[in-house]
Amino acid sequence: MKNKNKKIPWWMPEIGPKEYGLLKKVLDNNFTNQGPMTELLEKKVCELLHAKYAVATTSGTVALFLALKAAGVGKGDEVIVPDVTFIATANAATLCGAKVVLVDIDSHTLMIDTEKFKRAITKKTKAVIPVHISGRPAPMKEILHIAKKNGISVVEDAAEAFMSFSDGKYLGTFGSAGCFSFSPNKTVTSGQGGMLVTNDEAIYRRAKELKNQGVFERLSGGDDTHETVGFNFKFTDLQAAVALGQLSYLKKRLVRMKRNHDLYKKHLAGVKGISIFKSDTKKGIVPQWTDAVVERRDELDTYLRSKNIDCRKFWFPLHAQKPYKQSDVMFPESAKIIPKALWLPSAVTMTDKDVYTVCREIKNFFNK
Ligand SMILES: Cc1ncc(COP(=O)(O)O)c(C=O)c1O
Structure with missing residues (x-):
């Protein structure tokens, strides 16, 4: 089984x-x-x-x-x-x-x-x-x-x-x-x-x-x-x-990374609470990972983990890190957007079915 x-x-x-x-x-x-x-x-x-x-x-x-x-x-x-x-x-x-x-940063693109x-x-x-x-x-x-x-x-x-x-x-x-x-x-x-x-x-x-x-x-x-x-x-x-x-696996990987992104973009379109950054894969952009802006990001991350799905939260902005510390006031866009930024599962080992599973669980979360 x-x-x-x-x-x-x-x-x-x-x-x-x-x-x-x-x-x-x-x-x-x-x-x-x-x-x-x-x-x-x-x-x-x-x-x-x-x-x-x-x-x-x-x-x-x-x-x-x-x-x-x-x-x-x-x-x-x-x-x-x-x-x-x-x-x-x-x-x-x-x-x-x-x-x-x-x-x-420009919060529309990061x-x-x-x-x-x-x-x-x-x-x-x-x-x-x-x-x-x-x-x-x-x-x-x-x-x-x-x-x-x-x-x-x-x-x-x-x-x-x-x-x-x-x-x-x-x-x-x-x-x-x-x-x-x-x-x-x-x-x-x-x-x-x-x-x-x-x-x-x-x-x-x-x-x-x-x-x-x-x-x-x-x-x-x-x-x-x-x-x-x-x-x-x-x-x-x-x-x-x-x-x-x-x-030697490069070609296959590039296709897979583009496909991961395109499937997320298609199947999460219109889902209130999440939006995927645009990558024009047809013109040659290769999304290393699919990044998204998510409402209730930490809750979604915890929910997905409970379903055996791992995401990765974005880095804290550099101005929030000790070596480069500065006030949030100077960085309104990053301070606003980064707490919502999340990388969805994006491995080259993923199948279409895996992406569908992630999309289904994201929809379940937001429709709860
Ligand atoms: C945006 C960015 N810059 C620099 C680096 C540093 O690369 P490395 O980990 O190979 O030193 C990374 C690696 O993760 C990265 O994502």
Whole structure:
């Protein structure tokens, strides 16, 4: 008999035979450090995103740090960060020694408010980090225009937007650099890991030497000439093997993520109490996760959990977190909307039937 109470997770990584095969190859070669597998992964990511250069690194956070640092961000500079994002976005700027300047969001999209972004620019502003939440695009046209006018670098936080396509390009390829995450709740995982992509050779060279103890070429660990201060943010071929294996299911996953979103959108349309953010999947947007605005969010979350359905509540706005604490008054939109924001189950392992089950239970909750 089928398990009637099968848990529907918010997200679930999926590991297949390809990863095992490639991992074995790396282990058999006795070369676990960053090497040919990592180079192959970087090449594949460039091909997929139509980008010139890619730099694999230990996490999405580090990709952001390297992109900012390569853009010249340092002590005394200000970096503009939307108030609604994972804290890593701001922490990467802090790690550069810069001051994080939080900007409120547009509550209709959860993306940075471009008017407020414009007003937050000072002489010290060096960069802005638009965040493509859940694979939905930040307003790049306006952001790029404002940034260009003010001589500011645009580093895209595309951690949640791998392969999401908008206005003729892949997200992460609009700014001076785009940063992706390969953590376990992303489309492609390498355990932990990240990728910086750029079309700017100078950014590429600088990011590469920064991640590699100040050496652009492969490090020997012995008589190397270190051009600059650098760090050890190298990837490993073990991780690259897993990520490359994951890429072989990419097409299927992108279809599934779009379908999850489209089914929610269709079957929850008109349900009073919940609305799903719009993602134009037909035009190439890939919703990493389906995000919704929900009345009585915490009650719904508890109800769904009692039915073996896991959602994920949104991050608290950054202005509410200790390291970046500020008054709610400065962030009326995020303060208003985030207590209602919820990610619905969005795993690549979901079936249509799972999505129907979630929709049915959401309707049961609101019709009670
Ligand atoms: C919006 C956003 N930015 C940055 C990151 C950081 O990526 P990582 O966890 O790979 O460091 C994440 C990861 O979850 C994210 O969702």
